[in-house]
Amino acid sequence: MIRLLLILLDLGGTFVFALSGAMAAGKHRLDIFGIMVLAFAAGNAGGILRDLLIGATPPSAIEHLSYLGVSLLAGFIVFFWDPLVNRHNPLILWFDALGLAFFAVAGAEKALAFGLNPVMAALLGMVTGVGGGMLRDLLVMQIPTVLRADLYASAALTGATIVVLGHMLHITSVGSILVGGLACFFLRYMAIRHGWHLPHARAS
Amino acid sequence: MIRLLLILLDLGGTFVFALSGAMAAGKHRLDIFGIMVLAFAAGNAGGILRDLLIGATPPSAIEHLSYLGVSLLAGFIVFFWDPLVNRHNPLILWFDALGLAFFAVAGAEKALAFGLNPVMAALLGMVTGVGGGMLRDLLVMQIPTVLRADLYASAALTGATIVVLGHMLHITSVGSILVGGLACFFLRYMAIRHGWHLPHARAS
Amino acid sequence: MIRLLLILLDLGGTFVFALSGAMAAGKHRLDIFGIMVLAFAAGNAGGILRDLLIGATPPSAIEHLSYLGVSLLAGFIVFFWDPLVNRHNPLILWFDALGLAFFAVAGAEKALAFGLNPVMAALLGMVTGVGGGMLRDLLVMQIPTVLRADLYASAALTGATIVVLGHMLHITSVGSILVGGLACFFLRYMAIRHGWHLPHARAS
Structure with a gap:
């Protein structure tokens, strides 16, 4: 059941990131193929990077056609x-x-399943989250959202950390995944709508 | 024999992409070392990415000196x-x-040899093709050709698909590789010379 | 002992590169999280790339928390x-x-320990050296230092080559590491302070 949930989350994330990638490509007047390339890149770069880093080769997005399909x-x-x-x-x-x-x-969740230590599992969750948007932005030559936007990588890290804490406290995965995902989205919502942000370094 | 053909194709592709990388470096007034770095990056990034994704580590371009040599x-x-x-x-x-x-x-061809499913083998062919040019362009801060140019990734996908179809129909590799390669080059030729292109998304 | 030295070198390099990444982030007015992301990226991209290429997964920077800590x-x-x-x-x-x-x-040193041939070990040393700065610069949308700066990749290659030569001549690792590291830093020093550079291609 947890495996199925993981696949659904992965595919859901792939789909919405692929939408954002395709929209970025459309904004830059790319042809239909450029749109598909950016949809796939944005939707799958994070997951592929995560799988390479934890040694899960070939990455899910290469092994299973469903990722390509939703992209x-x-x-x-x-x-x-x-x-x-x-x-x-x-x-x-x-x-x-x-x-x-x-x-x-x-x-x-996947990093935990591959036996990484909790701190690194939380960080890999963050990497998975920010990787797709980062490649999408680099490909259309913009400073990545992760570096410009408020509460972005930190929102992803918060969500991932909640999942890891839930795992350490033996709370059911479904619960911690739900709370973690909502927390991440909530932080981004407050950042976009109400300008929440972290402190900046003072330039002298 | 097919192994030898594969190596020749790989080295040939490395050589011409390395030329394009070195020329891009020269245009940007880089020193001789920058030229060599960009020659190696353009010539080998696609193949290294492919090998990492199919789990063929260390990648050919790292294991064998010939790739470095032609670059x-x-x-x-x-x-x-x-x-x-x-x-x-x-x-x-x-x-x-x-x-x-x-x-x-x-x-x-290499992705098929590593047992990937046909759809993914065709896509990895495309990735191998576009990877080197993508890194070359990112390193000199241009929107990658793959996203700007007409019939680029699509030309690579067409060539790769012909190879995969030939494999499924049990046609000799040499034949399908020849037809696939020519088809890819022909599409790029028509795009560069006669402006062939795919439809763009209409911006509202 | 050589293992310990290797870890100290790796962590030292991570620390100073992370400083350069964090400073680049600060200059671009990123928030505290962006600073941390760029510190980690600059400090660890080179090592992670090296480990992926030589097949040492999961990479040290993912497996051990110390790399995260110094970043x-x-x-x-x-x-x-x-x-x-x-x-x-x-x-x-x-x-x-x-x-x-x-x-x-x-x-x-690490590439030699993983049994790569000497030429590739020297090149991987160079890749490890330039990788972090390259990602740092790409993320803040600058042409990478490695391509702009004089005697950069060449300085790294010189240092790495000295280590490899020392290994082939059975000189103690500590000695060749010291000489190689000093040679690399000396070349960069002369490039920054006294404008040493390699010849450029003549643009016509």
Whole structure:
């Protein structure tokens, strides 16, 4: 059951990140293939990086076709549904936030399952969450959201940490995954809507 | 025999991509070492990424010195033969197209040899093809050709798909590799010379 | 003893590169989390890449918490000690040079320990050295130092080559590591202070 939940989280995160990637590609006037490439890159870079780092080769996104399938589906939706490629569409931000939450908890859970120590499992959850958006932004030559945005990597780390703490306290995975994912999304929501942020270094 | 062909294709692709990388470095006025770094990066990033993803570690380009050799050879040719670093030299585009064709078919063939399913083998062929140019462009801070150019990733995917289909229909590898490589190069040729392109998403 | 030395070199390189990453993040006005992310990325990307390429998974930086620890320590120092985030601080350049020297020799030594051939061991030393700075610069959208700066990758390669030669001549590792590291730092020093550089390609 936990395996199935993990796959659903992974695919859900892939889908929403792929939407954000395809929308970024559409905004930059790329052709349909560029849209598909960016959908796949954004949807799967985080998970592939996580799998390479924990030694789970070949990565799920390469071994199973379902990841490719949901990425292409997202690409097609963006390509054929005009409003999504509007330059000022805030949806790209929300899909990104949703994907972050999905991947942060799924990444932490998978790293735990591969026997990593708790601190590193939480960090790998964060890496899984931020990896896809990072590659998406680099490919269209923008400073990655993770570095510009408020409460981004920290939101992912919070979600992943909750999953890891739940695991250490022997709470059922379903519960800690739900709480962790919601916490991550909530932090991003407050950052986007109400400008919550962490302190900056004072430049002299 | 197929192993030898694979190595020749890999080295051929490495050589022409290394030429394109070295020329890009020359255009940006890098020193001889920067030229060598970009030659190696452009010539080998796609293959190394492919090998990491299919779990073939250490990657061929790290294990065998020949890949380094042809990359450095390409770097030296560009460094000592002035006309190649002319800012408006169209050769960079053609070497890139040639490398794309070589790597697309070699990548698909190697992924099949490692037992990946046909759809993923075709995609890994594409990744192998576009990876080197992508890193080359990121390193000199340009939006990657794969995202700007017409019929680029799609040309690589076409070539790789032909190789995979040939494999499924039990056609000799040599034949399908030849047809696949030519198809990929032909599509890039039509895109560069006659402006063939795929539909773009309409921005609202 | 050589294992301990290797770990100290790796951690030392991680620390100074993490400082340079955190300072780059501070200059770009990132929040405390962005600083930590860039500190970890700059401090560990080179080592993680090396470990993935030689097949040492999971990479040391993921398996052992000490790498994370020194990266975060560097991040905190930069965050709380104002003068370090001054826009024109030359320290970032010197920390980078120091990290390059540490990693070049540690990378070569580790690649030799994993049985790579001497030429590739020297190159992996170079990759370990330049990887962290490369990712740091890409993340804040600058052409990587390795491509802009004089005697950078070449300095790393010199240091790594000395380690490899020492290994082939059966000189004690400590000696060749010391000489290699000093040679790498010396070349960067001469490049920064006295403008030493390699020849450039003549653009026509």
